[in-house]
Amino acid sequence: xxxxxxxxxxxxxxxxxxxxxxxxxxxxxxxxxxxxxxxxxxxxxxxxxxxxxxxxxxxxxxxxxxxxxxxxxxxxxxxxxxxxxxxxxxxxxxxxxxxxxxxxxxxxxxxxxxxxxxxxxxxxxxxxxxxxxxxxxxxxxxxxxxxxxxxxxxxxxxxxxxxxxxxxxxxxxxxxxxxxxxxxxxxxxxxx
Amino acid sequence: xxxxxxxxxxxxxxxxxxxxxxxxxxxxxxxxxxxxxxxxxxxxxxxxxxxxxxxxxxxxxxxxxxxxxxxxxxxxxxxxxxxxxxxxxxxxxxxxxxxxxxxxxxxxxxxxxxxxxxxxxxxxxxxxxxxxxxxxxxxxxxxxxxxxxxxxxxxxxxxxxxxxxxxxxxxxxxxxxxxxxxxxxxxxxxxx
Numbered sequence: 060x061x062x063x064x065x066x067x068x069x070x071x072x073x074x075x076x077x078x079x080x081x082x083x084x085x086x087x088x089x090x091x092x093x094x095x096x097x098x099x100x101x102x103x104x105x106x107x108x109x110x111x112x113x114x115x116x117x118x119x120x121x122x123x124x125x126x127x128x129x130x131x132x133x134x135x136x137x138x139x140x141x142x143x144x145x146x147x148x149x150x151x152x153x154x155x156x157x158x159x160x161x162x163x164x165x166x167x168x169x170x171x172x173x174x175x176x177x178x179x180x181x182x183x184x185x186x187x188x189x190x191x192x193x194x195x196x197x198x199x200x201x202x203x204x205x206x207x208x209x210x211x212x213x214x215x216x217x218x219x220x221x222x223x224x225x226x227x228x229x230x231x232x233x234x235x236x237x238x239x240x241x242x243x244x245x246x247x248x249x250x251x
Numbered sequence: 252x253x254x255x256x257x258x259x260x261x262x263x264x265x266x267x268x269x270x271x272x273x274x275x276x277x278x279x280x281x282x283x284x285x286x287x288x289x290x291x292x293x294x295x296x297x298x299x300x301x302x303x304x305x306x307x308x309x310x311x312x313x314x315x316x317x318x319x320x321x322x323x324x325x326x327x328x329x330x331x332x333x334x335x336x337x338x339x340x341x342x343x344x345x346x347x348x349x350x351x352x353x354x355x356x357x358x359x360x361x362x363x364x365x366x367x368x369x370x371x372x373x374x375x376x377x378x379x380x381x382x383x384x385x386x387x388x389x390x391x392x393x394x395x396x397x398x399x400x401x402x403x404x405x406x407x408x409x410x411x412x413x414x415x416x417x418x419x420x421x422x423x424x425x426x427x428x429x430x431x432x433x434x435x436x437x438x439x440x441x442x443x
Contacts, residue, residue: 088364089313089327091320112280117310121281122327125314128283135281135314172280
């Protein structure tokens with residue numbers, strides 16, 4: 060998605076350790092006009108009318124998921140991150156290992172909001188090693204729901220998450236896939 | 252806002268300790284159609300064209316703020332909750348004491364996204380003791396930005412937050428104000 064790629068080139072900052080900071084428009088300050096264009100693009104990429112819910116994870120996936128949900132006409136459910144599980148009724152949980160933050164945490168979703176009748180589109184802001192998305196897929200599987208696909212704003216194509224998910228047969232659509240980025244020169248190369 | 256009050260009556264659950272569970276439509280599973288009506292109502296209540304940004308706090312404020320922002324034509328900034336501050340550049344911080352979760356945490360926002368030129372509308376899902384909103388107001392004040400008001404989905408009118416904020420001259424608009432609620436009978440009385 061050219062609009063997003065241009066924005067990443069203009070306002071993204073590359074930090075040491077393959078960190079891409081996009082907090083001026085994507086995950087701290089949120090450009091809602093851009094979010095709307097991203098939402099429309101997700102809809103174009105997933106035109107299937109069967110999707111019943113969008114599943115995301117707190118915190119930075121929520122805004123993108125909510126704006127996108129308008130184009131699908133479905134509710135959003137967000138998984139909660141928790142280090143001490145608050146077991147209020149039936150929940151599905153999965154363990155997520157974050158390479159970025161070097162910690163392990165649990166994610167949970169109430170069993171009331173993921174059911175065998177659901178057809179789920181997962182949406183998140185970033186895909187790198189794929190740990191968060193893999194955790195969300197586990198929640199979908201535990202619920203016996205159908206997984207329609209995964210929509211990502213920015214995929215770090217030089218990390219393994221996207222390749223692993225796609226090779227297991229999951230449809231992953233990323234609006235911008237970074238092939239490589241160079242903290243020294245600031246040059247970002249996108250997959251075409 | 253009758254639509255929200257009706258929804259709370261229909262789908263809200265009162266738990267012991269004055270806890271109102273609205274996670275089927277407001278803060279775990281998110282009804283985006285309802286969110287849009289709430290966003291329009293916030294715009295009607297705050298018609299001032301000076302608002303430059305909506306400030307909220309992760310996680311459950313983000314979706315409401317993003318949908319509402321479409322009616323204001325402004326970006327959203329969300330404050331991050333953190334127990335160990337990640338001081339990446341200049342940030343404004345405030346300390347928040349949560350009565351619900353019985354813990355103290357810090358909230359932070361990058362100084363790049365709150366400036367003296369900003370006119371801020373704060374939006375959040377709940378107002379009870381007002382601790383989170385007071386923390387957000389502190390961030391606005393530290394930045395030297397203007398505070399245009401506070402928009403809340405559900406205010407617990409029997410707790411002190413709303414009264415304290417309004418008595419200090421802050422414009423607080425809550426879409427539904429609960430006067431009292433009874434866990435035994437399930438009866439919820441709204442302020443008219």
